[in-house]
Amino acid sequence: MKVLIVEDDPLHRSYLHEAVRSALPECEQVLEADNGGAGEKLARENKSAHVVMDLQMSARNGIEAARTIWKERPDTRILFWSNYADEAYVRGVSRIVPPGAAYGYVLKSASDDRLKLALRSIFIESQCVIDREVRGLQQKSLGHANGFTxxxxxxxxxxxxxxxxxxxxxxxxxxxxxxxxxxxxxxxxxxxxxxxxxxxxxxxxxxxxxxxxxxxxxxxxxxxxxxxxxxxxxxxxxx
Amino acid sequence: MKVLIVEDDPLHRSYLHEAVRSALPECEQVLEADNGGAGEKLARENKSAHVVMDLQMSARNGIEAARTIWKERPDTRILFWSNYADEAYVRGVSRIVPPGAAYGYVLKSASDDRLKLALRSIFIESQCVIDREVRGLQQKSLGHANGFTxxxxxxxxxxxxxxxxxxxxxxxxxxxxxxxxxxxxxxxxxxxxxxxxxxxxxxxxxxxxxxxxxxxxxxxxxxxxxxxxxxxxxxxxxx
DNA sequence: GTCCGTCTTGCAGAAACCCGCAAATTTTCT
DNA sequence: AGAAAATTTGCGGGTTTCTGCAAGACGGAC
Missing domain, CATH: 1.10.10.10 (Winged helix-like DNA-binding domain superfamily/Winged helix DNA-binding domain)
Known part of the structure; x- marks a missing residue:
């Protein structure tokens, strides 16, 4: 198994690297990209099926990158790892996830354990994992109780x-x-x-x-x- | 000497802590706050004269915090350490820095050395240190060549x-x-x-x-x- | 002082925006 | 299918925005 990390910030990138290594011992290679464009390229070249993606990177947006990756291989599993749970992001992600694809949305403020659990659930079990805070938004925005059509x-x-x-x-x-x-x-x-x-x-x-x-x-x-x-x-x- | 670190992100916070320890051996205490409000409080209680401040924190803004800190002790030295060089931030900072105060603006993408150098220049030598990218904006915005009045x-x-x-x-x-x-x-x-x-x-x-x-x-x-x-x-x- | 440039203000008109009313159409539900 | 609900559309008119023109007001340069 190979895992591709797409993340702006060197600190966060190495932290993620560490987390992947420890949560997924069956992973034999970890690739890293520091912006969306490079991420797309690496994913294409390596046929990566497992991606951890930061939203909001300065060069090329995480959502853009995810979209092109999913367009090329809709069965790719992507874990979004983001600082914020803005409705704009949540909506942006929901709009591009292909039907049936496994993905996750975990906040950077989540604990180590939560991150590692999410990594296993998504990459091994092909389950969707959405942080509670994010989930709340998603409900509200799709079921148009308080949300917007x-x-x-x-x-x-x-x-x-x-x-x-x-x-x-x-x-x-x-x-x-x-x-x-x-x-x-x-x-x-x-x-x-x-x-x-x-x-x-x-x-x-x-x-x-x-x-x-x-x-x-x-x-x-x-x-x-x-x-x-x-x-x-x-x-x-x-x- | 005491240094106060105000920074959202635990990773960045500990990185900063390390940088301060190594760049400023004469510093005998490092305080940490994880949002603007706590930062103001700690600064007040400890009469901190040396602050490293992140802009953009979720709870209370770095600029707000800096403003109240400077209002209480205008001779405080503050190093702003930010992800971005948006003109909005640069302008926001310039607006609140008291006349004659020593401060700095360094991007998180800067190298270790640059950060450490800035720490020493500001806290020891009382000099202003502004990253080149940031400086460019400042020129443009104040000298109203292309900028705005x-x-x-x-x-x-x-x-x-x-x-x-x-x-x-x-x-x-x-x-x-x-x-x-x-x-x-x-x-x-x-x-x-x-x-x-x-x-x-x-x-x-x-x-x-x-x-x-x-x-x-x-x-x-x-x-x-x-x-x-x-x-x-x-x-x-x-x- | 005078001259020149910039900033301010008023007037007036065209276009855009906001919205109530009501009829026509589509969607949804039973 | 038929009724109820939601959307769409046109009309009309009151308000706001955008802009040209032109007359002061202020300030600095000579």
Whole structure:
């Protein structure tokens, strides 16, 4: 068995290396990459079926890397090992995991044991292991109790990118009014209307405020924005 | 001599501890805190004059912590040790460093030697040490060659918070039109007008797009937004 | 002082945004 | 299939944003 580690930070990388060695004695080789691009390359060359991946690396995003790896070999097992449980990340991961694939999401703040257990469960038993904190988000975001539907999330990304109503309508094949409807739902759910500190006359620019709140609530983050921007460019070049 | 380490990540914390021990043999005690709040407390209790501080910690921000520490003892020497050189961080730090104080800004990607050298320069020699990458940003942002004036940055934060033109005018004591002038300057400098992929009819919502671009260029980030939101709440409660 | 540049302000109009109302359409459920 | 619920769409109008034009205001340079 071979394991590929994709991780920015040298300290974390060697810590992971150690953890893999100790949790998986049957592993005869550990590969390391320090950014997403190198990770993809190594995975391709070595036909790696077992990957531990950091999200948020400066050069190339972990989610991007995971996506291309999974596109080439959908049965690859990937353990995401991340600092944060932002909804933006969780959503980003759920969107790309192929049906039936085994994967995991463990926070860096988890204990040694938890990490090692996750490594064995995923790589040996092919089970999915999702940290409790992360799991909570996933439930909430998919079962739309408090969470957002896909269309609301879509329109959120669109205004975060700075598109006009008209542009969104074109992109999503909707009428202008429908877009505005979705925006209204979004504003409602994000609770944009609260007049800060019961100061009556302080109103917000709803559109901009929605993005702000989404950021503060970690529905959005840099990496999500980056991905959205790339998708937009794609769509744009395809007319 | 005592040194206080404020750092989220246990791995990085112990690495720092080691570095301090080896670079500063005259240091007889190393204190550790794992978030900004605890850091402030320890600094206060121990009258620490030498601090190594991580920016971006989940609980309480490094910049916030540094600010209160410096408010209580402006001669404290602080070395900021950060993953990123976002302009938002650099700007945030420059804004709070007291006149004449010795401080440093070193990236986590720097070598062992660089870190140790910085530790000695700042704590022993009272010199300022700023990483080259960071320095570049600082130049650009202060000397307003390509950078932004304070008023432009202010208005950028304000729209990022989701304020209306009117609200900004009230907050900054300007007329509506002046606010809009500054917005125009901002749009100009951020190059918001470029029609994506020479597609003529795709225009952006300038206000939202400006924020997006600022994020992508790292003029803004989560922590800056968080601070701005807190400032806004302050201002609001003071009518 | 005068001149020049930058910043501020008002006015006005085009475009975009926000939203209530109501009809048409699609989806979901029984 | 038929009813209920959710979505989509058009219309209309009130508000906000964006911008050109032009008239002061402030400050520094000569």
């Amino acid at each position: 896909d269309s609301e999330y879509e329109v959120l990304m669109d205004i975060a990118l700075g598109l006009t109503d008209r542009a969104i309508a074109k992109r999503r094949n909707l009428s202008l009014r429908s877009v505005q409807n979705r925006l209204q739902q979004l504003y409602e759910k994000l609770d944009v209307y609260q007049p800060m500190n019961d100061n009556e006359e302080s109103r917000f620019n709803l559109r901009a405020r929605a993005v702000t709140i989404a950021f503060l609530r970690k529905l959005l983050n840099y990496s999500a924005l980056e991905r959205a921007e790339a998708e937009l460019a794609d769509w744009h070049s395809g007319r | 304070d008023s432009e940055y202010e208005v950028l934060m304000d729209i990022a918070l989701g304020l209306t033109d009117r609200a900004i005018a009230k907050r900054r004591n300007l007329s509506l039109r002046s606010v809009q002038n500054r917005l125009q300057q901002l749009y100009e400098k951020l190059d918001v007008y470029q029609p994506m992929n020479d597609n003529e009819e795709s225009r952006f919502n300038l206000r939202a797009r400006a924020v997006t671009i600022a994020f992508l260029r790292k003029l803004l980030n989560y922590s800056a937004l968080e601070r701005a939101e807190a400032e806004l709440a302050d201002w609001h409660s003071g009518r």
